Amino acid sequence: MRPIDELTAEIAAARAVLGPAERIVVLTGAGISTDSGIPDFRGPEGLWTKNPEAEKTATLSSYVSDPELRKRNWQRLAEGSMWEGKEPNPGHRALVELERQGKLHTLITQNVDSLHRAAGTSEERLVEIHGTTSKFRCLDCGDTAPMEFALERVRAGEADPPCRICGGILKSATISFGQNLVMADLHRSEQAAMACDVLLAVGSTLTVYPIANVVPIAHQAGAQIVIVNAEPTPFDGLAAAVVPASISDALPLIVAR
Known part of the structure; x- marks a missing residue:
């Protein structure tokens, strides 16, 4: 992870991808909630x-x-x-702003903390895959x-x-180890990945399957990929923009109009 003031070019690249997008699918992992103390x-x-x-x-x-x-x-x-006393952070709220802009198609989260709900993401846009x-x-x-x-x-x-x-x-x-995902949620996530024009992966190592497959699915369907994560991921090579920064710092800058 690098300081946000050293990532001007990366932030600009991510903004250039998200700016004209109309159907953004977001995949979030544990990294988006660490600044909430989780x-x-x-x-x-x-x-x-x-x-x-x-x-x-x-x-x-x-x-x-x-x-x-x-x-x-x-x-x-x-x-x-x-999760008692834990509140959404600027990263969660930035994704609510993306929905307010009319750009958010679906938000898929690997997290079980319900902070996207608490931040205000609409039920109909949210898939809590785990x-x-x-x-x-x-x-x-x-x-x-x-x-x-x-x-x-x-x-x-x-x-x-x-x-x-x-x-x-x-x-x-x-969803515990040894327990199957809800197939309707997985199908919805994969269909969203095929329909989006940008897939934004936030705070995920992108190593947990099968949900990590939404990244190559979206890419193969013609979507651009943006990754915001402190550490490298296996799909950085597919991405049009990679921002290795604090999510709370970077995401509000990336989605701001």
Whole structure:
């Protein structure tokens, strides 16, 4: 990552691509939320680096087979969400501005923190490809509801609250390791990539599949690629512009009219 004042040419190149665009698809990863105080997962200060059990909790087979693991996880959630007090940053708000300009076709996020929703991105424009921690879902019948409903039950004494409809196991409405993506969301994302004139990848390593495929899909369909990320990605060679800067600093400059 380089200081923003050293990236005048890169910012200008990104603006030149986005300026005339009419159908922009955005893919965001963990990097857009780090300035909101949300750590990544595998970095030196990452959630899973500091708490290996959190990674185990995110593995479906472990979560389903270990009631004690589920109880500890519910207790952590009930004591305070990992996103509690976290607010959208200028990067999230810049993408809301892109929507206000009438340019945003679809925003695909790999994040589960719901900060795009909090910033004001419209429901109809948003694909939370890895789900969200703001809801829970029954693994058996699929019933879903706001997470707070389940947390109220935990605080009232239910250590591992079962589904009230079928008695099944509840978990946050996120996609865990070993769990399939929602195919309708993946299909929508791929269709958006084929329809856009620019794909803007923000804060993603672009190494998590299958969603990283939207970048080559868009490129093959004739879209230009812009990448804003602190570190290099495997698709930098496809990009018309690469901006290795702080997202909170760079993205408002890139989308501003």
